[in-house]
Amino acid sequence: MKNSFKYITYLTLSLLLIVVILLFEQGGSVLSWQFLSKNWSHVDILKGGIYPAIIGTLWLGLGVMLISFPVGFLSGLYLTEYMNHGRLKRFLILVIRNLAGIPSVVYGMFGLALFVRFFGFGSSLLSAILTLSVMTLPWVITASIEALEALPKSWREASLALGATKWQTLLNVIIPAAIPTSLTGGIVANARAMGETAPIIVVGATFYLSKLPDSLDDKFMALPYHVFILATQHSSQHAGAYAAATALVLITISFGMSAIGMSLRYYLRKKLEG
Amino acid sequence: MKNNYTLEVKNLQVWYEDQQVLKQISVKIPKGKITALIGASGSGKSTFLRSLNRILETNPVVKIDGLVKIGGQKIYEPTTDLIELRRKVGMVFQSPTPFPKSIYENVAFGLKVAGVKPNQSKKPWWQIFEQKRTANEIENSEDFMDKVVVNSLKEAALWKEVKDRLHTSALKLSGGQQQRLCIARAIAVQPEILLLDEPCSALDPISTKKIEELLLKLSDKYTIVIVTHNLHQAKRISDHIGFFHLGEMIEFGESQYIFEKPEQKLTKEYVGGHFG
Numbered sequence: 001m002k003n004s005f006k007y008i009t010y011l012t013l014s015l016l017l018i019v020v021i022l023l024f025e026q027g028g029s030v031l032s033w034q035f036l037s038k039n040w041s042h043v044d045i046l047k048g049g050i051y052p053a054i055i056g057t058l059w060l061g062l063g064v065m066l067i068s069f070p071v072g073f074l075s076g077l078y079l080t081e082y083m084n085h086g087r088l089k090r091f092l093i094l095v096i097r098n099l100a101g102i103p104s105v106v107y108g109m110f111g112l113a114l115f116v117r118f119f120g121f122g123s124s125l126l127s128a129i130l131t132l133s134v135m136t137l138p139w140v141i142t143a144s145i146e147a148l149e150a151l152p153k154s155w156r157e158a159s160l161a162l163g164a165t166k167w168q169t170l171l172n173v174i175i176p177a178a179i180p181t182s183l184t185g186g187i188v189a190n191a192r193a194m195g196e197t198a199p200i201i202v203v204g205a206t207f208y209l210s211k212l213p214d215s216l217d218d219k220f221m222a223l224p225y226h227v228f229i230l231a232t233q234h235s236s237q238h239a240g241a242y243a244a245a246t247a248l249v250l251i252t253i254s255f256g257m258s259a260i261g262m263s264l265r266y267y268l269r270k271k272l273e274g
Numbered sequence: 275m276k277n278n279y280t281l282e283v284k285n286l287q288v289w290y291e292d293q294q295v296l297k298q299i300s301v302k303i304p305k306g307k308i309t310a311l312i313g314a315s316g317s318g319k320s321t322f323l324r325s326l327n328r329i330l331e332t333n334p335v336v337k338i339d340g341l342v343k344i345g346g347q348k349i350y351e352p353t354t355d356l357i358e359l360r361r362k363v364g365m366v367f368q369s370p371t372p373f374p375k376s377i378y379e380n381v382a383f384g385l386k387v388a389g390v391k392p393n394q395s396k397k398p399w400w401q402i403f404e405q406k407r408t409a410n411e412i413e414n415s416e417d418f419m420d421k422v423v424v425n426s427l428k429e430a431a432l433w434k435e436v437k438d439r440l441h442t443s444a445l446k447l448s449g450g451q452q453q454r455l456c457i458a459r460a461i462a463v464q465p466e467i468l469l470l471d472e473p474c475s476a477l478d479p480i481s482t483k484k485i486e487e488l489l490l491k492l493s494d495k496y497t498i499v500i501v502t503h504n505l506h507q508a509k510r511i512s513d514h515i516g517f518f519h520l521g522e523m524i525e526f527g528e529s530q531y532i533f534e535k536p537e538q539k540l541t542k543e544y545v546g547g548h549f550g
């Protein structure tokens with residue numbers, strides 16, 4: 001039994017490796033500084049690069065992190081620390097868990113209705129950030145709840161017994177101790193958000209822009225959508241190679257983000273444990 | 275005469291949901307002495323202790339009725355300032371509860387939440403990465419927080435052991451050291467009363483002995499109420515003993531009498547080791 005788990009793990013890892021190798025084989029030849037740093041050239045794609053799509057995806061990742069982590073963590077905090085145990089709380093937690101399983105395109109439609117139309121943010125970077133933030137909230141909340149509930153109850157009592165208020169207890173003891181673990185949820189969620197295609201098509205990503213977004217109201221390019229178009233709809237004979245190379249960049253960025261998140265978590269935990 | 279009692283309890287009753295676990299407890303606990311609470315497990319000792327600093331009510335299913343007076347003040351009045359009460363009545367728990375912070379920060383915690391500004395905050399922000407202050411600097415510092423931290427650690431007989439690692443995590447200390455740290459942390463807010471709930475039950479005999487010596491020393495300055503399941507410990511350190519049985523305080527008196535000629539048959543059986 002134990003061995004079969006081991007093989008399954010290796011199998012999964014080698015699949016991942018094979019994907020990367022295949023992408024490299026296909027797209028390695030077009031990877032260059034120009035590819036990373038130049039604006040997209042629509043007619044002759046060999047003349048341009050994917051710079052705007054990289055920037056778009058980075059903005060998206062940053063925006064989602066800045067919104068979904070604080071909002072999700074505070075929601076988790078409210079649910080665990082302020083809400084009475086009872087049916088309503090169990091119901092809410094159940095709903096949140098289920099929201100995590102809804103297909104992303106549905107979030108896209110939600111974002112279209114709420115952010116693009118109702119709030120009038122239009123097809124824009126802002127609408128995309130908000131939509132992906134909403135999509136990732138369930139993970140962040142769930143991870144935060146688990147992190148908070150794992151902390152010893154005795155810390156809360158000890159802090160109150162020293163004359164701390166509930167809020168001081170949260171601020172000085174509970175929150176700092178729960179953030180490193182909650183961050184894991186935030187990182188996983190963010191990595192997924194950056195790789196999403198469907199919802200961002202619906203709310204604001206475009207394939208071709210001649211300039212970078214310079215405000216949250218602008219439309220933007222993003223790596224996953226770029227891959228999708230290149231792989232399925234572009235007529236250039238180099239489109240396949242470009243798609244593969246773009247996908248490699250996306251994977252790298254998403255791993256890089258995870259690595260940064262992990263180091264931050266490691267640093268915070270070390271600081272906590274001294 | 276009235277002043278000799280710090281703690282007065284009258285007809286205290288406690289329920290968890292509908293289960294009554296304390297029945298009509300009335301007792302006067304003398305000031306500046308060590309009072310031990312003994313009794314079989316489940317007899318209500320912890321519940322009683324936790325009612326004295328009102329930490330009991332953090333459990334929403336608890337119902338409390340009766341009178342508790344501390345220093346003449348009724349603590350279950352709606353006007354009671356909970357924060358002030360808990361500063362006046364310190365508590366040490368069964369298993370050590372150090373926060374995941376440095377030793378210094380643990381001891382300074384009560385002061386910090388009381389609004390005392392730490393020494394560091396007076397430094398300009400760009401100096402936060404400067405060398406951590408040495409034991410010597412902190413010991414000779416004129417800063418209020420430093421002084422309290424050093425004195426509390428000294429009072430808790432821990433200063434020598436930790437002075438060179440004040441900035442390392444309290445979680446790295448041994449169990450016995452952690453428990454003395456919790457005592458230091460509790461006395462740093464300068465309470466009048468110290469409540470301890472089986473503070474040695476997780477400790478080895480040597481650490482236990484250190485804590486007992488410490489409590490004897492501290493009893494000059496603080497009124498101490500300690501729950502213990504260890505009769506020898508009660509005998510060694512307490513001036514008075516309260517014996518709990520099934521939610522009632524069967525007997526309260528000077529330790530010597532409780533051990534030598536208790537009035538109640540149940541007490542006699544318990545201290546004679548017939549049950550528990």
Ligand SMILES: Nc1ncnc2c1ncn2[C@@H]1O[C@H](COP(=O)(O)OP(=O)(O)O)[C@@H](O)[C@H]1O
Nearest residue numbers: 290295313314315316317318319320321322333
């Ligand atoms: N949180 C709780 N919820 C419900 N019942 C409890 C709780 N804590 C203690 N009790 C019950 O109250 C009684 C007294 O417990 P306790 O005060 O912990 O006794 P002791 O400290 O003497 O062992 C026991 O019957 C115990 O089962």
Ligand SMILES: [Mg+2]
Nearest residue numbers: 319320321471
């Ligand atoms: Mg107990």
